[in-house]
Amino acid sequence: MPEPRLMQGNEACVQGALQAGLRFFAGYPITPSTEIAEMLAERLPRVGGRFIQMEDEIASMAAVVGASLAGMRAMTATSGPGFSLKQENLGYAAVTETPCVVVNVQRVGPSTGMPTSPAQGDVMQARWGTHGDHPVVVFCPCSVLETYTLTVRAFAVADELRVPVVLLSDEVVGHMRERVVLPDPGILDPGQQPCGGEVPPLVRFGEGRRVMVTGLYHDDAGFWTENPEVADKFIRRLCAKVEKRRRELTLVERWYLEDADVVLVAYGSVARSALRAVRMAREMGKRAGLLRLATLWPFPREEVESVAAGASVMIVPEMNLGQLVGEVERAAGGRCRVVGYSRVDSQLIRPDELLDVLEGV
């Protein structure tokens, strides 16, 4: 029986990554993600892995892609401004179908913002940060334990679909400490079906296969093409391989939704306040519920849709000026009223203020 431990969110990420077979980390220091790099600098060489602190964020993402193509399970970790710098090479990973994991422990932005203060301002950057159309998988943990489980899952999905997977944590989740019992990683394996022709097998460097890898649109042999037909098929396949797996990729938690009339839709650290607020509302006899999203992209459309069908109003509290509320509204499709609630002053949204919002609608 595994022992319970007091663990920080960022440490749980490290544990999950190592459990998932991480062997290569390249990064550049930025709070509130630094503990991940520091712990891996110590741990990786002990398991025959590699740690390198690169000269900048761009180089870190590049090195991760290089290492992954050379056969090592690879990851980087950063925060908002660093995530912005990684975007071009994140798109490169998507186009070259290079499995890797990018952890973004969000902080206040734009720009340098308020370092080491919580925010959820990178939801849309995680979806649309890099240029062009590309597949995206984004998981968003709300606890220390979930940081562990979602990190393990992120690697499994990255390998399976050959995509970069973003773990979108935030300062509160990354820095808080909780008592956790780490589960057997075997139960975390999503156990997906093979993807068939949609995800060609990854050929790694040094296997004698003489592969060509390029960020240009390419044909099946990996060589650049300017053929419109090949280009169209290529980019549609890239996006479809993730879209077709949306149901399996979607992780949500449903709280008190059976008879809920007012539903909070929340993610990340805000979901913790949301759950508390819902319980307080229930004690007061109000039919409140919570749909917690652990997968942000691809967006859990069906789940939001079905909740919207039974509710009269959905409230989306976010530590940003409303990045996911629009997506919720789109999925709700007019089935119920959707309102946002924002806080961008670096303060966590509290349960009591959410209770007020619940009572006010």
Add this chain to the structure above:
Amino acid sequence: MQGLCYVRRERLPHLWCAGCGHGIVLGAVIRAMDRIGLDQDRAVAVSGIGCSSRAVGYLDMDALHTTHGRALAFATGIKLARPDLTVIVLAGDGDLAAIGGNHLIHAARRNIGITCVCFNNGIYGMTSGQYSPLTPTGARASTAPYGHLEREFDLCRVVQAAGASYVARSTTYHIHQTIEYVARALRHHGFAFVEVLSQCPTYFGRGNRMGDPVKMLQWYRERAVTLAQAQRMDPEELRGRVVIGEFHRDEGVPEYTRSYLDLVARLAAGGESR
């Protein structure tokens, strides 16, 4: 031709302009591979963006065509993950000296075992002739219509100062030296940098009224002085000249991936504490 085994002949003809020097540089790289008997199944060629970056697509080995300026950063990931592979970066002057300048000095500083060949045509060819950090002062470019005001980098001195343990410069005219320097670079254990001046008749040559490609090659012949000659010349005589030769070679500098693997071995052997 020697070294045909390294060429993806089915990818030819190449996309470079008539008279471009890049084919000569690539030819030298291929001959150098042949000279050292490089195992092409244990080698990766990496490039960034620009005319020169297409070179890796003509090499019959694992190849990675990356984002602009980042070839060395990608290559660092490959080399650190697989130190047993020969990693060769083929990149242009804009790629290495401008957008990728930071990666260049840090790859040199780490002395990571990568061979980096700089295709220096002193211009941005693929975007049609804008100036690069290696465009000579006074030369014309589409973004320097009145002549370039900035001073150009001496990239060999930059990387040597940053810590590269093998540094050499040649031109497309001095083809035997180029082949030999690249061969030595490939045999070298640390970060090896070879700059090769390569004519761009289409954008540099035409804009600067240099005549046909043959005239540009003659210009390299006339302008180049060897390191030994340069040491006997005063600064005034050296103005406008290009010094070619092997500037630096030191096998004694610790190579980064070897240092890292040593650490891994030490930790495995005895658990050394922090």
